[in-house]
Amino acid sequence: xxxxxxxxxxxxxxxxxxxxxxxxxxxxxxxxxxxxxxxxxxxxxxxxxxxxxxxxxxxxxxxxxxxxxxxxxxxxxxxxxxxxxxxxxxxxxxxxxxxxxxxxxxxxxxxxxxxxxxxxxxxxxxxxxxxxxxxxxxxxx
Amino acid sequence: xxxxxxxxxxxxxxxxxxxxxxxxxxxxxxxxxxxxxxxxxxxxxxxxxxxxxxxxxxxxxxxxxxxxxxxxxxxxxxxxxxxxxxxxxxxxxxxxxxxxxxxxxxxxxxxxxxxxxxxxxxxxxxxxxxxxxxxxxxxxxxxxxxxxxxxxxxxxxxxxxxxxxxxxxxxxxxxxxxxxxxxxxxxxxxxxxxxxxxxxxxxxxxxxxxxxxxxxxxxxxxxxxxxxxxxxxxxxxxxxxxxxxxxxxxxxxxxxxxxxxxxxxxxxxxxxxxxxxxxxxxxxxxxxxxxxxxxxxxxxxxxxxxxxxxxxxxxxxxxxxxxxxxxxxxxxxxxxxxxxxxxxxxxxxxxxxxxxxxxxxxxxxxxxxxxxxxxxxxxxxxxxxxxxxxxxxxxxxxxxxxxxxxxxxxxxxxxxxxxxxxxxxxxxxxxxxxxx
Numbered sequence: 072x073x074x075x076x077x078x079x080x081x082x083x084x085x086x087x088x089x090x091x092x093x094x095x096x097x098x099x100x101x102x103x104x105x106x107x108x109x110x111x112x113x114x115x116x117x118x119x120x121x122x123x124x125x126x127x128x129x130x131x132x133x134x135x136x137x138x139x140x141x142x143x144x145x146x147x148x149x150x151x152x153x154x155x156x157x158x159x160x161x162x163x164x165x166x167x168x169x170x171x172x173x174x175x176x177x178x179x180x181x182x183x184x185x186x187x188x189x190x191x192x193x194x195x196x197x198x199x200x201x202x203x204x205x206x207x208x209x210x211x212x
Numbered sequence: 213x214x215x216x217x218x219x220x221x222x223x224x225x226x227x228x229x230x231x232x233x234x235x236x237x238x239x240x241x242x243x244x245x246x247x248x249x250x251x252x253x254x255x256x257x258x259x260x261x262x263x264x265x266x267x268x269x270x271x272x273x274x275x276x277x278x279x280x281x282x283x284x285x286x287x288x289x290x291x292x293x294x295x296x297x298x299x300x301x302x303x304x305x306x307x308x309x310x311x312x313x314x315x316x317x318x319x320x321x322x323x324x325x326x327x328x329x330x331x332x333x334x335x336x337x338x339x340x341x342x343x344x345x346x347x348x349x350x351x352x353x354x355x356x357x358x359x360x361x362x363x364x365x366x367x368x369x370x371x372x373x374x375x376x377x378x379x380x381x382x383x384x385x386x387x388x389x390x391x392x393x394x395x396x397x398x399x400x401x402x403x404x405x406x407x408x409x410x411x412x413x414x415x416x417x418x419x420x421x422x423x424x425x426x427x428x429x430x431x432x433x434x435x436x437x438x439x440x441x442x443x444x445x446x447x448x449x450x451x452x453x454x455x456x457x458x459x460x461x462x463x464x465x466x467x468x469x470x471x472x473x474x475x476x477x478x479x480x481x482x483x484x485x486x487x488x489x490x491x492x493x494x495x496x497x498x499x500x501x502x503x504x505x506x507x508x509x510x511x512x513x514x515x516x517x518x519x520x521x522x523x524x525x526x527x528x529x530x531x532x533x534x535x536x537x538x539x540x541x542x543x544x545x546x547x548x549x550x551x552x553x554x555x556x557x558x559x560x561x562x563x564x565x566x567x568x569x570x571x572x573x574x575x576x577x578x579x580x581x582x583x584x585x586x587x588x589x590x591x592x593x594x595x596x597x598x599x600x601x602x603x604x605x606x607x608x609x610x611x612x613x614x615x616x617x618x619x620x621x622x623x624x625x626x627x628x629x630x631x632x633x634x635x636x637x638x639x640x641x642x643x644x645x646x647x648x
Contacts, residue, residue, distance in 0.1 A: 114411055114449060123413055123447065125354050132354075141603070154450075154507030158540065158600035165647050166379040168270050169314055170364060170372040171326030171345060 097201035098148050100212035106193045107131070111211045117153050119196060121163065122173045127196075135176035136188055136197040144182070148198045152212075266318045273311035274377040276608075276643025279303045284631035285624035287614075287639055289384045292335035297639070299626050306333040308384055308643050312344065312375060322351045330375055335426075344375070345397065355406040363402050365419055366443050367393045367458050369501040369514050377645035381510065381598055383610040384641075386531040386548035387623050388592060392497060392518040395460060398423050398439050413447045435463040437492070454501040464490040467523065467583065473576055477560055477569075484559065488523040488580070495520040509536045523583050525555035535598075542598040549591040550623070555584040589617030596641075605646045612639040 100116050102108050108127045111119075118124045120135045127133045138145040146157050155163065164175040179185045182199050189195045190207035204210065278297040280287045286296035289307045297304035310332035318324040325348045331341040347361030366372055368390060373379040400421015407414045420440045426433070439460035446453045471485035496519050503512035515530040528551050535544030559577030562570050596610030614637040616622040621633050 117449075118411075118413070124408060156507075156537070156600075157603075158606070159507065159537075161604065161647065162379050165272065165376050166373040168316070169272055169312070169328065169376045169379070171314075171316060171324070171328075171347065171349065171359075172372070174268065174316065174318075 098144065098151065098198050099201050099204065099210040100152070100196065100198045101189060101204070101208040102196050102211050103189050103191070103193045104207050104209050105190075106209065108196075108211055113152060113212065116196075116212050120149075120153060120176060122167060122175070132194045133196055134192065134194045136185060136195055137176045137178035138182070138185065138198065139178050139180055144198070144200060145178075152198075265320070268316045269313065270316070270647065271311070271313045272376045272378055272645075272647045274308050274643050274645045275305070276308040276383065276641060277303050277305050278307045278639055278641040281638040282624070282631075282635070284628040285621060286626040287624060287637070289387065290332070293333045294335060294337045295333070295626065298624070298637075299628055308377070308641065309333075310375060314345075324349045332375075355408075356404070358401060358403045360401045362397055362399050363419060363421065364397050365393075365395050365421075365439065365441055365458060366417065367395070367441065367456060367497055368499060368516070369452075369454055369503065369512065371396065376647070377608075377643060378604075378606060378647045381535050381542060381544050382533070382546065382594070382596060383608050383643050386514075386529075386533070386546060386592070386594070388548035388550040388588075388590065389514050389516050389529040389531055391588070391623050392516050392527060392529050392550070393458075395423055395436050395439055395458070398436075400439070411448055415445045415447075417441075417443045417445075419443075432464060432466045436460045437463075450504055450506040452501075452503045454499070456499040456501075457496065458499075459494065459496040461492045462490055462495045462520070462522075463492055466490065470576070470579055470583065473572075474560070474580075477565075477573065477576075481560060484557065484580070487521075488557070488584075490520070490522040490524070493520055493522040495522070495524070507537075510534060523555075523580075525584065525587060526553040527551070527587055528553065533594075540600040542600075544594075544596055544598070546594040546596075547591070548594070550588045551617070552585070552587040552589050552620075555587070556581050557584060585619070586621070588623045589620035590622035591615050591617075604648060605644060608641075608643050608645065610639075610641045612641070613637075614639065 100111065108129065108131065111128070115128060119133045125133055138148070141157070149155050149157065149160050153160070167173045168175070179188055182203050185197045185199055186203070186205070186208060189197050278287065279302060280298035282298045283302065284299055286298045286300050287307065288296035293306065295301070295304070296307050310330055312328060312330040314326060314328040316324065316326050326345055327343070328345040329341045330344045331339055333339060334342065343362060345362050345364065347359045347363050349357055349359045351357045364372055368385070370380060370385050374385060374390070374396070398419065398421030400419065402417060402419035404415060404417040418441070422437045422439055437460065439458070441456060441458035443456040444454065467489065471489045474481040474485040497516055499514060499516045501512070501514040504510065511534040513530065513532040517526065517528050519526045529549065531546055531548035533544060533546035535542045557580055559580050560573040562573055565573055592612055592614045594610055594612045596608060599607045601607050614622060616634050616637065618634045621627045621631065
């Protein structure tokens with residue numbers, strides 16, 4: 072039922088604004104500040120997180136790290152960068168796991184943990200909210 | 213139809229498998245016990261060893277039922293299920309249901325091992341779990357690996373995860389193509405080499421081995437020796453193209469009585485028996501496949517030609533399937549077809565035979581041609597919907613309309629008297645798939 076007064080419309084406007092903000096929360100793909108890796112393309116990030124390659128374009132080892140399963144940031148990362156829903160990603164890895172071809176990236180329990188893992192390992196690559204950026208990590212996408 | 217002996221050929225492909233069961237009899241209690249066991253196990257176990265080694269356990273399963281409108285023959289999903297939906301049971305839970313568990317161990321970054329067990333309806337109508345894979349993998353370089361042990365024979369696009377319903381869009385892979393595969397895994401070794409050319413990832417794989425010989429309940433023995441295959445996958449983003457070739461020397465002493473009868477007719481009868489009997493007969497499958505899955509929708513297709521220097525002859529199967537994702541729902545449509553290339557034989561030459569043997573020879577010739585023409589011939593429209601209704605679960609509903617070719621029982625088995633070949637059959641299937 073459409074709202075019958077002006078406040079109703081404002082509320083809907085706010086709600087939509089909020090949804091849009093959440094939907095466009097800025098995700099950055101990051102590596103350790105010590106890593107020599109340069110900017111990556113969307114396709115390169117996708118290949119690393121889907122296990123299609125285990126190397127950066129320069130040949131160095133790449134170790135992908137995921138945010139926790141079911142987290143908003145993880146779902147959005149896969150939706151935006153890989154173009155797949157959480158269920159599709161689960162189905163994709165089911166195919167890989169049950170043939171012994173690999174395991175999905177290990178996941179951390181939160182962004183702080185993610186930052187720790189990435190800053191400690193020049194091979195690590197993960198994704199965080201842009202607001203969480205600091206000088207231990209560097210954005211590559 | 214002749215009066216002579218007739219081999220049981222209606223389900224050659226269906227009764228071929230590499231499965232080795234771990235024990236004997238008992239029925240539906242086993243999967244139930246396994247389900248109970250797996251629910252009791254931690255939902256996902258991942259143990260880190262002190263030296264960086266990891267051990268993990270993952271499981272998958274499907275619980276489903278199928279109903280067939282045809283009650284004088286069985287529809288089955290896998291190559292070696294002895295019973296299915298239709299004649300054996302009006303609503304069958306044994307066609308698609310299974311449960312599997314996999315232990316994976318990574319000892320060092322280079323060395324890992326996999327053990328996968330699956331419980332499902334076996335070729336001998338038991339439900340004991342069998343060892344699907346048991347192999348050790350060694351990474352010589354990050355892109356070059358070798359495996360030794362029981363390994364997949366990845367004939368088809370979906371061979372690797374054929375049993376993992378959750379990984380597939382449909383209730384089951386189209387039988388028109390997948391039933392052409394006589395061998396799903398072998399005891400042997402393979403090597404896989406991955407090459408990155410810009411955004412194209414090319415994976416070349418070669419496999420070699422044999423599958424353990426076993427006997428069916430009716431006494432027929434199956435053996436596939438010198439099985440080798442070469443498979444090449446080229447991936448470009450969401451697009452995949454695949455070509456594969458698989459060859460093996462197959463022995464299946466099905467139809468022994470018919471061919472023994474031919475051998476009674478001297479050299480010309482022996483020549484016919486040698487030509488058609490499956491004794492160390494070279495059998496090959498050539499496959500081509502492509503898929504495109506950008507996320508919102510997918511389309512895929514496969515084509516397979518199987519060729520056997522025996523009464524099995526040459527068969528062509530293909531399918532095209534597509535789906536579109538709307539939130540948690542993925543409706544899909546599939547067209548699949550299998551046809552047999554012309555396969556007939558003049559049989560025994562009656563000229564020169566004593567008159568009293570002519571009726572027998574004529575009957576044998578008729579039986580032989582019946583056998584030669586009893587290969588699957590059908591096309592199927594399937595429409596269905598996958599619903600990802602909760603984390604790690606999906607529910608699928610699928611309707612199949614199978615149109616049997618004139619005079620053919622298609623891929624159906626356990627054909628009963630009164631069955632009408634060439635008819636149209638409807639299937640309704642519903643499954644819940646899960647991974648844990």
